[in-house]
Amino acid sequence: MSERASERPRISIIIPTYNERDNLEGLFERVSRALSGAGYEFEIVVVDDNSPDRTWEYAEELGKTGGYPVKVIRRVNEKGLSSAVIRGFREASGDVFVVMDADLQHPPEKIPELLKAIDHGADIAIASRYVPGGGVENWYWYRKLISKGAIMIGRVALPKIRSVRDPVSGFFALRREVVEGAELNPIGFKILMEILIKGKYGKVVEVPFRFGLRKAGESKLSGKTMLNYLKHVYRLMKWEGELDRLIKFSIVGTSGIFVNEGFLWFFVSELGMDKYIANIPATELSILNNFTWNDLWTFKDLRRYPFWKRLFSFHVAALMGAFVQWIIYAPLVYLGINYLLANLVGIGASFVVRFLFNRNVTWG
Numbered sequence: 472m473s474e475r476a477s478e479r480p481r482i483s484i485i486i487p488t489y490n491e492r493d494n495l496e497g498l499f500e501r502v503s504r505a506l507s508g509a510g511y512e513f514e515i516v517v518v519d520d521n522s523p524d525r526t527w528e529y530a531e532e533l534g535k536t537g538g539y540p541v542k543v544i545r546r547v548n549e550k551g552l553s554s555a556v557i558r559g560f561r562e563a564s565g566d567v568f569v570v571m572d573a574d575l576q577h578p579p580e581k582i583p584e585l586l587k588a589i590d591h592g593a594d595i596a597i598a599s600r601y602v603p604g605g606g607v608e609n610w611y612w613y614r615k616l617i618s619k620g621a622i623m624i625g626r627v628a629l630p631k632i633r634s635v636r637d638p639v640s641g642f643f644a645l646r647r648e649v650v651e652g653a654e655l656n657p658i659g660f661k662i663l664m665e666i667l668i669k670g671k672y673g674k675v676v677e678v679p680f681r682f683g684l685r686k687a688g689e690s691k692l693s694g695k696t697m698l699n700y701l702k703h704v705y706r707l708m709k710w711e712g713e714l715d716r717l718i719k720f721s722i723v724g725t726s727g728i729f730v731n732e733g734f735l736w737f738f739v740s741e742l743g744m745d746k747y748i749a750n751i752p753a754t755e756l757s758i759l760n761n762f763t764w765n766d767l768w769t770f771k772d773l774r775r776y777p778f779w780k781r782l783f784s785f786h787v788a789a790l791m792g793a794f795v796q797w798i799i800y801a802p803l804v805y806l807g808i809n810y811l812l813a814n815l816v817g818i819g820a821s822f823v824v825r826f827l828f829n830r831n832v833t834w835g
């Protein structure tokens with residue numbers, strides 16, 4: 472047993488703070504109890520952005536009077552949540568890092584469960600709101616909807632994190648090696664997502680938890696949050712090369728229009744085929760054109776399924792796209808919107824559906 476204890480990792484709890492004075496004592500108390508109780512050696516790294524309420528000063532004071540193993544970093548020239556966490560990683564001396572908020576919305580009693588998952592081989596353990604047993608306290612339905620919608624956007628835009636249910640959680644644990652040497656962007660908005668894209672790791676585990684109510688003070692996150700989040704997802708897509716794919720997919724799609732029109736002309740004008748019928752082989756030929764270029768170019772590195780499966784799946788996507796285009800076109804026309812404009816909106820929606828289906832299924 473003692474042998475087991477001696478090989479236990481040392482833990483650094485990284486806590487970014489801004490005006491959190493009134494939460495600190497309870498936080499330190501509960502963190503210490505949870506970690507000592509589970510037999511871990513730990514330090515608390517508080518990264519404070521020079522809070523007007525002097526959170527940094529109080530953290531130091533509590534370290535002295537309460538005997539908590541606290542290391543305080545007071546940042547004067549830098550701001551921002553992600554950069555605070557990255558700074559914390561740099562200053563932390565532990566083998567395993569835990570990141571959490573100061574306001575007790577992240578129950579410290581969950582930390583040992585996260586650490587257990589790491590002990591059992593996970594590289595990243597996420598306290599997750601969206602696995603069975605997890606949840607949020609007292610959120611209106613629209614706040615839940617926004618949260619889940621944002622996560623869905625992130626998961627479809629970034630296939631690498633597709634299997635993670637709560638990739639934007641602010642409460643997680645990871646082995647030091649995951650972020651050591653990773654090029655994390657300090658203006659990144661959701662640090663966990665940044666880590667999931669750029670970190671070095673194998674296994675990710677999610678542990679359910681209930682996101683509680685803020686104990687004291689107030690939330691610092693504003694309405695700009697959503698826009699910043701979308702910007703962040705966009706930057707990560709770019710980094711992942713997913714944006715290049717999107718561009719290639721559009722180029723191929725455009726080439727398909729020419730193939731379609733060209734063959735339609737050829738069948739009708741040169742071969743004298745019926746106009747209503749000629750449209751069918753012309754469309755099929757453009758689908759084959761698009762498939763070929765997407766297979767050889769756009770998704771070249773993602774050819775995992777057999778050729779026939781990819782070809783079939785690509786046709787399913789085309790069919791779905793056509794259906795989506797029509798289901799948007801028809802009601803818009805019915806509502807009196809110009810039919811060409813309605814069609815354009817339909818084409819846009821079809822494009823998104825086809826790209827996502829092909830990226831996640833055909834070449835998933």
Ligand code: UDP
Pocket residue numbers: 486487488489490491518520550551552555571572573574576689690691692
């Ligand atoms: N925080 C920070 N710098 C900031 C914004 C927030 O250090 O610029 C800290 C804050 O003190 C808290 C955590 O990040 O410990 C989460 O912030 P908040 O509770 O305001 O976010 P919410 O839970 O409302 O999404």
Ligand code: MG
Pocket residue numbers: 572574576685690
């Ligand atoms: Mg909070």
